[in-house]
Amino acid sequence: MINGDVCKFITEGKCGTCKKVCPAGAIDFDMKDEIVERKVGAIIVAIGNDIFDASQYVEYGFGKYEDVVTTLQYERMMCASGPSHGHILRPSNDQEPKNVVFLSCVGSRDNSVGRPYCSSVCCMVMAKQAILTKEHVPDSTTYLFYIDVRATGKEYEEFIDRAREDYGARYIRGRVSRIFKKGDKLIVRGVNTLLGEQVDVEADLVVLSVGLTSSPGAAELAQKLNISYDSYGFLVEGHPKLKPVETNTAGIFLAGTCQSPKDIPASVAQGSAAAAKALSLLSKDKLESSPMVAFVNNSKCVGCLKCQKVCPYKAIEKVVLRDGREVANVISSVCQGCGTCTAACPTGAIDLNGFSDKQLINELEGLFV
Amino acid sequence: MINGDVCKFITEGKCGTCKKVCPAGAIDFDMKDEIVERKVGAIIVAIGNDIFDASQYVEYGFGKYEDVVTTLQYERMMCASGPSHGHILRPSNDQEPKNVVFLSCVGSRDNSVGRPYCSSVCCMVMAKQAILTKEHVPDSTTYLFYIDVRATGKEYEEFIDRAREDYGARYIRGRVSRIFKKGDKLIVRGVNTLLGEQVDVEADLVVLSVGLTSSPGAAELAQKLNISYDSYGFLVEGHPKLKPVETNTAGIFLAGTCQSPKDIPASVAQGSAAAAKALSLLSKDKLESSPMVAFVNNSKCVGCLKCQKVCPYKAIEKVVLRDGREVANVISSVCQGCGTCTAACPTGAIDLNGFSDKQLINELEGLFV
Numbered sequence: 001m002i003n004g005d006v007c008k009f010i011t012e013g014k015c016g017t018c019k020k021v022c023p024a025g026a027i028d029f030d031m032k033d034e035i036v037e038r039k040v041g042a043i044i045v046a047i048g049n050d051i052f053d054a055s056q057y058v059e060y061g062f063g064k065y066e067d068v069v070t071t072l073q074y075e076r077m078m079c080a081s082g083p084s085h086g087h088i089l090r091p092s093n094d095q096e097p098k099n100v101v102f103l104s105c106v107g108s109r110d111n112s113v114g115r116p117y118c119s120s121v122c123c124m125v126m127a128k129q130a131i132l133t134k135e136h137v138p139d140s141t142t143y144l145f146y147i148d149v150r151a152t153g154k155e156y157e158e159f160i161d162r163a164r165e166d167y168g169a170r171y172i173r174g175r176v177s178r179i180f181k182k183g184d185k186l187i188v189r190g191v192n193t194l195l196g197e198q199v200d201v202e203a204d205l206v207v208l209s210v211g212l213t214s215s216p217g218a219a220e221l222a223q224k225l226n227i228s229y230d231s232y233g234f235l236v237e238g239h240p241k242l243k244p245v246e247t248n249t250a251g252i253f254l255a256g257t258c259q260s261p262k263d264i265p266a267s268v269a270q271g272s273a274a275a276a277k278a279l280s281l282l283s284k285d286k287l288e289s290s291p292m293v294a295f296v297n298n299s300k301c302v303g304c305l306k307c308q309k310v311c312p313y314k315a316i317e318k319v320v321l322r323d324g325r326e327v328a329n330v331i332s333s334v335c336q337g338c339g340t341c342t343a344a345c346p347t348g349a350i351d352l353n354g355f356s357d358k359q360l361i362n363e364l365e366g367l368f369v
Numbered sequence: 370m371i372n373g374d375v376c377k378f379i380t381e382g383k384c385g386t387c388k389k390v391c392p393a394g395a396i397d398f399d400m401k402d403e404i405v406e407r408k409v410g411a412i413i414v415a416i417g418n419d420i421f422d423a424s425q426y427v428e429y430g431f432g433k434y435e436d437v438v439t440t441l442q443y444e445r446m447m448c449a450s451g452p453s454h455g456h457i458l459r460p461s462n463d464q465e466p467k468n469v470v471f472l473s474c475v476g477s478r479d480n481s482v483g484r485p486y487c488s489s490v491c492c493m494v495m496a497k498q499a500i501l502t503k504e505h506v507p508d509s510t511t512y513l514f515y516i517d518v519r520a521t522g523k524e525y526e527e528f529i530d531r532a533r534e535d536y537g538a539r540y541i542r543g544r545v546s547r548i549f550k551k552g553d554k555l556i557v558r559g560v561n562t563l564l565g566e567q568v569d570v571e572a573d574l575v576v577l578s579v580g581l582t583s584s585p586g587a588a589e590l591a592q593k594l595n596i597s598y599d600s601y602g603f604l605v606e607g608h609p610k611l612k613p614v615e616t617n618t619a620g621i622f623l624a625g626t627c628q629s630p631k632d633i634p635a636s637v638a639q640g641s642a643a644a645a646k647a648l649s650l651l652s653k654d655k656l657e658s659s660p661m662v663a664f665v666n667n668s669k670c671v672g673c674l675k676c677q678k679v680c681p682y683k684a685i686e687k688v689v690l691r692d693g694r695e696v697a698n699v700i701s702s703v704c705q706g707c708g709t710c711t712a713a714c715p716t717g718a719i720d721l722n723g724f725s726d727k728q729l730i731n732e733l734e735g736l737f738v
Binding site: 109116117118120148149150151152153154155156157158161193194195196230234237240241242243244245259260261264265266268269270271272273274275276277279 | 478485486487489517518519520521522523524525526527530562563564565599603606609610611612613614628629630633634635637638639640641642643644645646648
């Protein structure tokens with residue numbers, strides 16, 4: 001879709017270059033936003049992530065000092081198609097920076113900002129950017145503050161070694177307590193925990209390695225899809241080890257950083273895995289479902305529908321019996337056999353096939369014989 | 370297959386319990402080893418890994434002191450079906466250990482033993498075992514020597530925090546220089562690099578967190594399959610970011626730790642991804658292949674077959690022309706268009722479709738117009 005708020009042809013009637021150059025004739029300025037409804041057999045959720053808002057760390061001066069940027073902004077700066085055409089320049093005075101200081105774990109591994117988790121990718125992003133800094137500005141020096149360097153992927157350790165040894169990246173183990181301005185420089189004050197001493201680094205540019213957060217809409221989407229999400233807003237897989245791409249709701253799969261922070265190789269592999277799982281579902285003529293589903297005893301059901309309210313899979317509907325009574329009914333193809341309804345039913349009218357109260361009690365009695 | 374060297378029924382004619390209890394009647398003691406030949410359209414290589422031989426670190430006394438074990442041995446010790454029925458006992462005297470010391474990076478991140486890479490899983494294995502130690506022996510204390518704690522997966526950081534805070538795991542940043550015996554205790558001598566001081570820990574049991582290495586047969590297999598392997602013997606994927614499960618040879622895919630050290634969720638996701646790639650190959654009636662393959666100019670070819678020797682894909686065969694001359698011929702469905710043969714040909718008889726010498730020179734000339 002063309003963004004009608006920005007496109008010059010739509011707003012001003014000028015330009016239209018894209019239409020002229022597109023050999024496939026794929027540009028249509030008259031298209032309107034529309035909601036397309038489709039019936040689908042599987043959903044792969046791959047909505048990605050957001051990044052941490054660095055201005056929450058007031059002591060780092062992001063938003064206050066022009067020369068404090070995030071890794072994402074720095075990435076754009078180093079990009080040939082970016083705002084500075086691939087030249088690394090201090091935003092404050094358009095000069096090349098000589099001392100570039102990186103701060104890791106900005107919004108990661110820090111309970112004080114509600115992010116106790118590791119964002120997984122930032123250590124490697126920092127190392128890459130330190131290497132590129134040296135390549136762009138050969139007489140520059142990079143300083144990288146870190147807690148633990150986390151280089152767990154294939155040849156990641158070697159990459160960190162290269163940054164240190166071949167590109168002179170100076171790793172300092174410690175946290176930064178404050179960044180402040182002195183003349184036209186920034187002073188980065190931290191602690192070198194290995195030497196046990198305070199360290200001040202004079203910086204021309206400070207790059208904050210911001211952590212990954214969940215997308216703002218992730219929780220809302222999860223509620224709509226009846227899948228779980230954790231306290232950080234990341235979507236929850238079926239099993240942390242054995243079902244990394246499945247969810248607890250049949251037919252819905254996860255891929256990429258909406259599940260947790262992960263790097264590109266892991267996201268790509270997970271994407272293929274999710275596709276495989278979706279395909280194995282769609283390639284079948286008939287679907288198998290577990291027989292361990294809930295069922296309602298109509299004679300006991302009083303139609304309060306408390307079960308419907310607690311069912312996480314929307315598997316319970318209201319039906320009217322021939323005698324006019326309204327009772328609950330389990331849609332067995334939708335039911336995942338979680339048993340929540342059986343616990344919620346005040347009259348004991350719902351049971352789980354194979355796990356009825358009587359069966360459970362008999363099993364227990366059998367154990368103690 | 371039943372291991373005939375170990376099975377009591379095969380060696381001594383006794384036992385046979387498995388046959389009696391197997392409800393499916395799947396046990397056949399008369400089966401013999403056989404080589405089964407199959408024609409296959411895709412291969413997924415998932416041969417796993419080996420572990421580092423801890424006795425290479427003479428200073429740790431593995432193999433010399435009974436109470437120095439590897440994480441794998443310790444895992445068995447904690448397992449209910451293991452040799453000590455799930456009881457953690459010092460091998461030297463069958464007593465419960467009170468002080469258990471873990472050493473990380475045994476055969477990881479250490480160029481002196483030819484393993485500069487990070488083994489990726491050991492930090493989390495150590496943390497898990499520290500938690501289990503406390504659960505098995507409530508009055509025990511665990512000490513964990515580490516370089517960097519690498520907890521990059523989903524909720525891994527929280528897991529480490531739990532080990533530290535709820536289970537009292539004492540993390541000490543530093544390397545261990547020596548382990549020696551004092552009475553019936555082991556003294557673990559290391560450096561606490563955060564405090565900058567030597568530290569001696571009295572241990573009842575020392576657990577070496579051994580790194581992952583490639584399988585001994587990995588390189589040989591790679592040669593047989595015409596796929597690449599790195600200097601550590603790990604198999605090489607098609608592209609480190611964008612093709613994590615493919616190899617450079619069509620139809621051969623990788624899954625799990627034969628590619629690089631990785632944890633269970635990553636291995637499981639990669640396994641599904643490899644299955645998806647294999648399926649997408651097998652589900653097609655016709656295969657597409659790149660038209661950029663090599664071709665031989667018969668009039669220039671002198672039949673030296675140097676091209677055949679260098680071809681990594683075995684895509685070159687010898688053919689006899691009608692006039693009796695022997696020349697090279699490219700099997701275009703096998704050729705991957707790498708161009709190695711064109712460089713090796715002494716008479717310039719091989720070119721790559723779309724990349725002939727003339728085309729390349731014309732392109733260059735075009736650039737400088």
